[in-house]
Amino acid sequence: MPIKLVPRTAWGARRPATGLTVIRSTRGVKIHYTGSRVDPRLSTEHRRCVTLVKTIQRGHMDGNGWSDIGYSMIACPHGHVFVGRGPHRLPAANGPGLNHDHYAVLGLVGNAGLTEPTDAMLHGLRDAIEYLRKHGDAGKEIKGHRDGYATDCPGKRLYDWVGAGAPRPGSVQPAATPEPAPTAPAWPGRLLRYPPPTRGDDVRRWQKRMHDRGWPVTVDGVYGPASRATCRAFQTEHDLPVDGVVGHITWRATWEK
Ligand SMILES: [Zn+2]
Ligand SMILES: [Zn+2]
Numbered sequence: 001m002p003i004k005l006v007p008r009t010a011w012g013a014r015r016p017a018t019g020l021t022v023i024r025s026t027r028g029v030k031i032h033y034t035g036s037r038v039d040p041r042l043s044t045e046h047r048r049c050v051t052l053v054k055t056i057q058r059g060h061m062d063g064n065g066w067s068d069i070g071y072s073m074i075a076c077p078h079g080h081v082f083v084g085r086g087p088h089r090l091p092a093a094n095g096p097g098l099n100h101d102h103y104a105v106l107g108l109v110g111n112a113g114l115t116e117p118t119d120a121m122l123h124g125l126r127d128a129i130e131y132l133r134k135h136g137d138a139g140k141e142i143k144g145h146r147d148g149y150a151t152d153c154p155g156k157r158l159y160d161w162v163g164a165g166a167p168r169p170g171s172v173q174p175a176a177t178p179e180p181a182p183t184a185p186a187w188p189g190r191l192l193r194y195p196p197p198t199r200g201d202d203v204r205r206w207q208k209r210m211h212d213r214g215w216p217v218t219v220d221g222v223y224g225p226a227s228r229a230t231c232r233a234f235q236t237e238h239d240l241p242v243d244g245v246v247g248h249i250t251w252r253a254t255w256e257k
Helices: 046-063 119-136 155-163 201-212 225-237 248-256
Strands: 004-006 026-032 073-075 080-083 102-107 138-144
Touching: 004 119, 026 119, 026 155, 046 080, 073 119, 080 119, 102 119, 102 138, 119 138, 138 155, 201 225, 201 248, 225 248
Parallel strands: 004 080, 026 102, 026 138, 073 102
Antiparallel strands: 073 080
């Protein structure tokens, strides 16, 4: 899915009061929430997202006396990504002395009302991070506002998400490396069958492997009726031709499937 970018003209941004400081790059991005109550009706009415972003800009400019909204980008519950100060501009929201190192990205949730980020918002935040990497030379770091600054921001839910590496919802986390299956030993070159019972080390090796896999078999080096019955059950379970004979296909499947 491409980023659902909302340029400044599209959300009716005011012009910055003074020129914004240009920055070449950052170490990464810091994630924020609003730190106040967010009207839950936001989640069903996107126009309220636009209104809230404008309200935040007004508070930052008229209230804080900043030259513009303090955030670099803002993601709403519907996955739209508003351009705040944008790439290559010094943000203001991270706290004094902390703005050169990280862009500031806001998720439109708060500490009351609407507190739970939607999957679409997490995608939007991720889109913003990738946009700032591509267009603003943001480095790989993804942190929360509270990292290095005394604040609850970005709240538990977003901070946990940041701690998990800010994954896209539904993305598969790298699983623990599976135990590699032992390589099948070379096919012994003869069929293990009954009757008469095939005997030998290759029979014992096959029985040992089956035993290790949890099949009922005696590891005695003699391919008798019990081995044959186990072989048939194994072949049935693995959709192999069921003949009770260990040929090279069944042999290999004993180690691989
Ligand atoms: Zn914050
Ligand atoms: Zn929205």
